[in-house]
Amino acid sequence: MKNLCVQGGRKLYGSVRVQGSKNICLPVMAASILNEGISVIENCPCIDDVFIMQEILSGLGCVINREQNTLIIDTANAVSKPVTADMAGKLRASSVLMGPLLARFGSVKTAKPGGCQIGKRPIDIHLDVFKRLGASWELDDEYVSVSALKLHEADIYLRFPSVGATQNAIMASVKVPGITIIRNAAKEPEIVGLCDYLTGCGADIKGAGGDTIAVRGVDKLNDTVYTIPADRMVMGTYIASACATRGNIKLTGCNICDAEGFLDVYTGMGLEYKECKDGISIFQKERPKAVDYIKTSVYPGFPTDMQSVTMSVAAYSDGKTVFEESIFENRFGVAGQLKKMGADISVDKNMAHVTGRSRLTGADVAGTDLRGTAALFVAALAADGESIIRNTQYINRGYEKFVSNYRELGAEIIEI
Structure with missing residues (x-):
């Protein structure tokens, strides 16, 4: 898998198991x-x-x-x-x-x-x-x-x-x-x-x-x-996907504690959840609301590995969000690619200012790291039209059965 063609605008529904960490x-x-x-x-x-x-x-x-x-x-x-x-x-x-x-x-x-x-x-x-x-x-x-x-x-x-x-x-x-x-x-x-x-x-x-x-x-x-516990960053990626597409997903093989540090951000965006015996059900009814300020930090703060996918959701949200990256200095590399999809993002050193747009548009974009490439995929799910995501081999580093799992949730994806 080197490149993906994603048809955006489809709400995600269904159940998926979160892999081991x-x-x-x-x-x-x-x-x-x-x-x-x-x-x-x-x-x-x-x-x-x-x-x-x-x-x-x-x-x-x-x-x-x-x-x-x-x-x-x-x-x-x-x-x-x-x-x-x-x-x-x-x-x-x-x-x-x-x-x-x-x-x-x-x-x-x-x-x-x-x-x-x-x-x-x-x-x-x-x-x-x-x-x-x-x-x-x-x-x-x-x-x-x-x-x-x-x-x-x-x-x-x-x-x-x-x-x-x-x-x-x-x-x-x-x-x-x-x-x-x-x-x-x-x-x-x-x-x-x-x-x-x-x-x-x-x-x-x-x-x-x-x-x-x-x-x-x-x-x-x-x-x-x-037994390896659930991967909290994979869980977070599915949560971001549901939020961006106004979807309804059941995540199994995990529990609510696995989302500590970032679930509160998504509930602030309007995400609702319900704990189940074998996991958690998540659903987003409306366009995400912007969260004013997000700063990455060590646990139990907001994890740096969730920053990129959350920026994709913020780009589609209603309002403005300021991101402060305190862990890795190159974590805003995805911003330039999101701007190709119509995102309104300005970066100044370790700060990024995101003004949400009611519409993102499919574009030809390229990943440069694991979480950033996943973030482009989340944005493509929410965007109007077709997106080409290049360098998706990065996704293989951390996501198991990525394409097949998202297809099961209703995403329209072609590997090219």
């Missing part, structure tokens, strides 16, 4: 290195980022079998090898391999992470974590190398509550004797998901989901079975 699955896969045995990971999404992580782990000697949405990972014979640029360069989440590789083998060498070009993702916070645990590091234009004769317990303060750095701190310390304290830790569900997996393996972790996490080192971990 990409941003929980990837660190859990990395953490499987620590248990030196077998991890069965259920509800694992069939997406490109997961396939790349599978390739990386296979290259490190892990044996991986997939049975539909279940991964069986045997890390007993894993080895320490450099993670090369041809793999790490495709995946921003490759940085989460550093903690488990360092913990198991005493050293790690990996190319700098790649993925979507939405802004800088510096690894200095990660490196400071490893230094406090007793490791040293070297950094050149291509590779990051970290090593330690022996890691030790530490009291770590993160200058920013980075999700990846928090995950690396947890994974690096899970077998370190003593108690490691991580302060100003990230609170995201992605932290809780990783810790749930590790505690299932026998790790002793307290405080996940709060700003202080305590990790008491254990001698070894055991085999486990873990």
